[in-house]
Amino acid sequence: AQSVTQPDIHITVSEGASLELRCNYSYGATPYLFWYVQSPGQGLQLLLKYFSGDTLVQGIKGFEAEFKRSQSSFNLRKPSVHWSDAAEYFCAVGERAGKSTFGDGTTLTVKP
Amino acid sequence: KAGVTQTPRYLIKTRGQQVTLSCSPISGHRSVSWYQQTPGQGLQFLFEYFSETQRNKGNFPGRFSGRQFSNSRSEMNVSTLELGDSALYLCASSLRVEGDEQYFGPGTRLTVT
Numbered sequence: 001a002q003s004v005t006q007p008d009i010h011i012t013v014s015e016g017a018s019l020e021l022r023c024n025y026s027y028g029a030t031p032y033l034f035w036y037v038q039s040p041g042q043g044l045q046l047l048l049k050y051f052s053g054d055t056l057v058q059g060i061k062g063f064e065a066e067f068k069r070s071q072s073s074f075n076l077r078k079p080s081v082h083w084s085d086a087a088e089y090f091c092a093v094g095e096r097a098g099k100s101t102f103g104d105g106t107t108l109t110v111k112p
Numbered sequence: 113k114a115g116v117t118q119t120p121r122y123l124i125k126t127r128g129q130q131v132t133l134s135c136s137p138i139s140g141h142r143s144v145s146w147y148q149q150t151p152g153q154g155l156q157f158l159f160e161y162f163s164e165t166q167r168n169k170g171n172f173p174g175r176f177s178g179r180q181f182s183n184s185r186s187e188m189n190v191s192t193l194e195l196g197d198s199a200l201y202l203c204a205s206s207l208r209v210e211g212d213e214q215y216f217g218p219g220t221r222l223t224v225t
Binding site for chain 1: 116147154155156157160167168202213214215216217218219221
């Protein structure tokens with residue numbers, strides 16, 4: 001069965017610092033991978049996705065993620081964090097977009 | 113283009129009652145999925161509909177059901193509500209089923225007392 005692990009429940013970074021959120025997945029075939037962001041009381045917004053091709057994918061809001069098949073990882077990065085990036089981030093894997101398995105999420109706090 | 117809309121946004125029900133939640137996908141999207149989000153269990157897949165047919169179902173009891181109409185709008189129903197059903201219910205739509213990204217609505221916050 002497919003699964004997603006986000007090892008960090010909570011991460012705190014200073015504004016302007018770099019960010020990396022970890023995601024490890026378990027899936028039998030080549031997965032579809034997604035990162036979403038959720039602000040309090042809101043739905044999920046897609047940051048980026050990986051289906052195939054270039055393993056470094058660019059997303060919205062200055063985020064990028066790198067797919068590493070050998071490590072079964074899809075870590076999310078941002079070079080310089082803004083206070084507005086404080087939110088909860090979810091990694092997801094799916095055979096297709098309509099049915100995805102989500103990680104437990106990582107809550108990002110940004111210090112001024 | 114309007115996003116995914118869900119109604120109502122907030123709902124309070126009593127144990128034993130039933131509830132129906134509604135989701136209108138983005139115009140032209142034919143795939144609708146439902147998820148339950150709770151602090152303890154996280155985001156869990158409920159079911160997925162495409163062209164009025166249920167394509168996948170998550171590991172939820174039969175009290176949870178859904179349907180999709182010809183205009184792609186979807187409803188989910190929960191009967192005999194339990195306290196544990198309190199959650200944020202999220203609907204997501206996508207253009208196609210294979211390899212397409214999902215767009216999420218704001219969710220319906222259900223509280224069962």
